[in-house]
Amino acid sequence: xxxxxxxxxxxxxxxxxxxxxxxxxxxxxxxxxxxxxxxxxxxxxxxxxxxxxxxxxxxxxxxxxxxxxxxxxxxxxxxxxxxxxxxxxxxxxxxxxxxxxxxxxxxxxxxxxxxxxxxxxxxxxxxxxxxxxxxxxxxxxxxxxxxxxxxxxxxxxxxxxxxxxxxxxxxxxxxxxxxxxxxxxxxxxxxxxxxxxxxxxxxxxxxxxxxxxxxxxxxxxxxxxxxxxxxxxxxxxxxxxxxxxxxxxxxxxxxxxxxxxxxxxxxxxxxxxxxxxxxxxxxxxxxxxxxxxxxxxxxxxxxxxxxxxxxxxxxx
Amino acid sequence: xxxxxxxxxxxxxxxxxxxxxxxxxxxxxxxxxxxxxxxxxxxxxxxxxxxxxxxxxxxxxxxxxxxxxxxxxxxxxxxxxxxxxxxxxxxxxxxxxxxxxxxxxxxxxxxxxxxxxxxxxxxxxxxxxxxxxxxxxxxxxxxxxxxxxxxxx
Numbered sequence: 001x002x003x004x005x006x007x008x009x010x011x012x013x014x015x016x017x018x019x020x021x022x023x024x025x026x027x028x029x030x031x032x033x034x035x036x037x038x039x040x041x042x043x044x045x046x047x048x049x050x051x052x053x054x055x056x057x058x059x060x061x062x063x064x065x066x067x068x069x070x071x072x073x074x075x076x077x078x079x080x081x082x083x084x085x086x087x088x089x090x091x092x093x094x095x096x097x098x099x100x101x102x103x104x105x106x107x108x109x110x111x112x113x114x115x116x117x118x119x120x121x122x123x124x125x126x127x128x129x130x131x132x133x134x135x136x137x138x139x140x141x142x143x144x145x146x147x148x149x150x151x152x153x154x155x156x157x158x159x160x161x162x163x164x165x166x167x168x169x170x171x172x173x174x175x176x177x178x179x180x181x182x183x184x185x186x187x188x189x190x191x192x193x194x195x196x197x198x199x200x201x202x203x204x205x206x207x208x209x210x211x212x213x214x215x216x217x218x219x220x221x222x223x224x225x226x227x228x229x230x231x232x233x234x235x236x237x238x239x240x241x242x243x244x245x246x247x248x249x250x251x252x253x254x255x256x257x258x259x260x261x262x263x264x265x266x267x268x269x270x271x272x273x274x275x276x277x278x279x280x281x282x283x284x285x286x287x288x289x290x291x292x293x294x295x296x297x298x299x300x301x302x303x304x305x306x307x308x309x310x311x312x313x314x315x316x
Numbered sequence: 317x318x319x320x321x322x323x324x325x326x327x328x329x330x331x332x333x334x335x336x337x338x339x340x341x342x343x344x345x346x347x348x349x350x351x352x353x354x355x356x357x358x359x360x361x362x363x364x365x366x367x368x369x370x371x372x373x374x375x376x377x378x379x380x381x382x383x384x385x386x387x388x389x390x391x392x393x394x395x396x397x398x399x400x401x402x403x404x405x406x407x408x409x410x411x412x413x414x415x416x417x418x419x420x421x422x423x424x425x426x427x428x429x430x431x432x433x434x435x436x437x438x439x440x441x442x443x444x445x446x447x448x449x450x451x452x453x454x455x456x457x458x459x460x461x462x463x464x465x466x467x468x469x
Binding site for chain 1: 323331395
């Protein structure tokens, strides 16, 4: 959305930018809570899966109350947001954040002294800082290797120029450092939401867009998603349609670091090392089919996948 | 080691029972929830606003001489509610229905026919007062798409 806004030269109103920031941070909180659960599940520590997902549920409910849906918020429009955070809702959100913070502190306190967990995570999946820099790794993975890259600070969007997050880095370079980065980032997100709700400015939430941008304009935005930086690039076209829209999700860069992370590791450490970068394989936008009998590998292109799926659903 | 295990046990015990009785008891639905859109076809004027804003383009509008057929493929719906926002006649409403799983995809297809009258002066279609009110064939000059210079399909 912001890339289109940049292309069209529109700036969303201040209140809309605050609401976007609050929702982005809610998203980050529930993504990190989910990730801790998955990481625990991978190493066979299902208690943390159950407990962090239980803590995540009130966050989802809060998002549902604000936007009307748990996950697909559908909140952003070009020029602002669709739904306002209502005045009655704000007093409900603070207690939710307080309980979450308390519970999350307890979890951090409990797992920080857990030697079983540390034995599985500490010193495993090491990604040294220089290697991470060479491979252009992003997000919490690189912040666990003591490189402070965070596009919320480096290229502020939404209201991050006013609500400045603290970049959390750990020097461990291992899976444990990546766990700590995500856990501490959750506290940071809670702080940002609190500040955002307290300082929520008055005013409109949507600017009227007078004209559609002319074709051929470009816009690009870097967004710090929970997994790392996502880049959206847009060229405007005619008929209210983009001519080109390219998304680069963070997983593809992160995966490049995997071979060096799992070097000399035991097989049992591979899943958690892969999991520690919070991979999203659907974001790597390739489909590779391996024929088991002939060992032939075929990589499908975007066009081929589109044609197959269209044929499957009987359209076109 | 043991201390952290005890702490973990306390976290679990403090939570108590949190499982909701959901399939056996109705789920809590907050105010302003966006569920499956419902269309009050009696209010629809066939303007096609919903079709032009729908992000997943699930609304298909076909103009025929005396009527407009609106087909909605709800299996593609992402429940964003943009159609309900733009509808000038408030004919679309987001319901609280979210249990839309089905064995037959055709259960999610909704077909509406609106009988459209044609303006005797400009030849454009507009929705007639009642479906019983017959369109005036003598003054029929073409469908909206033809008027715009597009060959109708």
